[in-house]
Amino acid sequence: MSGTSLDGVDAAVVETDGHRIHAFGPSRYRAYTLDEQASLRAALGKWQDDELGGAPRVLERAHLEVLQGFDAELIGFHGQTLAHEPGGRGTHQMGDGQALADALGVPVVWDFRSADVGLGGQGAPLAPFFHFACAKWIGAMEPLAFLNLGGVGNLTWIDPSKDAPEAEGALLAFDTGPANAPINDLMMARKGLAYDKDGVLAAKGRVEEGALELFLDDPFFPKRPPKSLDRDSFATMLGLVRELGDADAAATMTGMVAASVMQGVQHCPSPPSRVLVTGGGRRNPVMMEMISAALDCPVQPVEDVGLDGDMLEAQAFAYLAVRVARRLPTSCPSTTGVPAAVGGGTLSQPSSPIT
Numbered sequence: 171m172s173g174t175s176l177d178g179v180d181a182a183v184v185e186t187d188g189h190r191i192h193a194f195g196p197s198r199y200r201a202y203t204l205d206e207q208a209s210l211r212a213a214l215g216k217w218q219d220d221e222l223g224g225a226p227r228v229l230e231r232a233h234l235e236v237l238q239g240f241d242a243e244l245i246g247f248h249g250q251t252l253a254h255e256p257g258g259r260g261t262h263q264m265g266d267g268q269a270l271a272d273a274l275g276v277p278v279v280w281d282f283r284s285a286d287v288g289l290g291g292q293g294a295p296l297a298p299f300f301h302f303a304c305a306k307w308i309g310a311m312e313p314l315a316f317l318n319l320g321g322v323g324n325l326t327w328i329d330p331s332k333d334a335p336e337a338e339g340a341l342l343a344f345d346t347g348p349a350n351a352p353i354n355d356l357m358m359a360r361k362g363l364a365y366d367k368d369g370v371l372a373a374k375g376r377v378e379e380g381a382l383e384l385f386l387d388d389p390f391f392p393k394r395p396p397k398s399l400d401r402d403s404f405a406t407m408l409g410l411v412r413e414l415g416d417a418d419a420a421a422t423m424t425g426m427v428a429a430s431v432m433q434g435v436q437h438c439p440s441p442p443s444r445v446l447v448t449g450g451g452r453r454n455p456v457m458m459e460m461i462s463a464a465l466d467c468p469v470q471p472v473e474d475v476g477l478d479g480d481m482l483e484a485q486a487f488a489y490l491a492v493r494v495a496r497r498l499p500t501s502c503p504s505t506t507g508v509p510a511a512v513g514g515g516t517l518s519q520p521s522s523p524i525t
Contacts, residue, residue, distance in 0.1 A: 171484040172229065172250045174321025174401040175350050175450060176210050177364065178202045180484035181236045188492040189334075191307045197481045200236035202228070207364075214401065216252050217262050225250070229265050234273055245270070246491030247280040248483075254400040256292045260284065268518040279491035281516045286501045291508030292398035295324040298343035298505045299493065300486035302328055302335035308475045315435070315442035316472070317461075319451025320483065321351035322399050323431060326505075327438040336502040336511040342439055343505040344395035347430025348404040349451050353423050356408060360416050369424065369456030375417030377425035381410040385426045391433040396507035427451070428460035435465060444468040448479040490515065 171180045179202075183195025202210065206228045213225035229250050237245065249265030267280025283293035301316040310330040318324050323346040332340035350365065357363045357371070366372055385407065390397065407426060411419035435442070444467050451457050452471040462469040472479045490500050494515035502511040 171248050171487055172232070173483060174251060175354060175365075176202060176207050176321075177450070179232045179236045180481055181240065182478070182481040182484040182488060183240060183242060184485050184488040184492075186303070186489050186492050188489070188496045188498050189303070191303050191489070194478070194485065196240070197478065197484065198236050198240075199480065200232055202232065206232065210250060213250075213252050213264065217259060222252075222264065226264060226266070230269065233265070233270060237270075237274060242276060244488075244491050244495060245274065245276050245278045246282075246487035246489075246494075247278050248282060248487045249280060251401065254293065254398065256287050256398060257290075261287045261293045267516060268521075271518040271520040275520045277495070277520065278518050279494045279515045280518065282487065282490060282494070282500065282514045285514035286506050286508050286512055289508050289512055291501060291506035291512070292396050293506060294398040295326070295343050295345060295505065296490060296501060296514075297324070297483060297486040298326040298328075298341050299335040299500055300482075300489045301326040301343075302330075302341060303489060304477060304482075305330040308477070312443040313438075313440050315438065315445045317346075317431060317445050317447045317469075318483065319349040319427070319447060319449040319457065321349060321354075321401050322403075323347055323349035323427060323434075323451070325431070325434045325438075327442060329439075336499050338504075339439070341502070341504050342395060342437070344397050344434065344437065345399045346434035347390065347399070347427065348407060349427050349449065351401050352404060352407045353420065353427075356411070356419060356423060359408070360419070365450070366420050366424075366454065369454040371417055372420040372424040372454075372456040375415070375419070375421030378411070378414055378418055378422045381414070381422050382425055382429060384410055386429055386433070391430065395437050396503075396505060398506070421456070424454070424457050425460055427457055428464050431461050432464035442467055444470060446470055446472045446475060446477075448472045448477070448482040452479050
């Protein structure tokens, strides 16, 4: 998994039949260099027919490096999302799964989102079916929510009493709003830093309520799920904090993330008994404190229930790859708004060696 925060590539092993999680295996992280990040950032917003420069080579090299040495029967390759416009031009995850399969000699499932978008779905979020399996794995008995704070925030509400993720009432999933991506952009623009480590800068500032109110006026928040966002859907956030000092800008943007989560939870079919947080945002204590203050239930990192918040997204696409290979659905009306449960993804077998 290479996410919208552009920090690097996560790879993780899951033992599964596509229904139950049997075990979690080893994992590995390969960070992008600043030059590689710049190459990928230059390709953001571009489509399949556009000139992508060196970005495809960066992506392929990083994935080959991180995947070397894994003993896997199947690989799920998400690729790098460059553009996402459901109902418009579609979705673009850069990356060639066939080339990866040929290089590694292992079957690869890729292009997970296009089928869903082609049938009228949002194409995101796709982790909810895996979140449902995780809720079963931890033995959850009451409705709960998984909150992923990556570049974009997304929420999965789960009723673990249901038998399958595509069952009616089992899931509701949607993007809540921006998460780390705009804060990372602020840090890069103002400090030359990749992110606000431990929320140190935000902790020194205060939330500007006027900017927060303008942010919440966006029509995205009252819109009923399912709904999804592109990484730069809220690029206007930087403009809302333009006149603020660095610390106040960071605090205000962090507050915007918390407020968007609060708005999102109001869409849940019933209040979650707890919110389990994954993604890089869970390591930002200021963000976690603001979200906890905004919600009426416990807010915990997923490590509290024995999961790995750094690898959950990578594990999700390993799990989804098995579902694709076994012709099981990977999204449904309550997760992406697709008219019926659909299995996305393309399975590429490694080419036979030339003799």
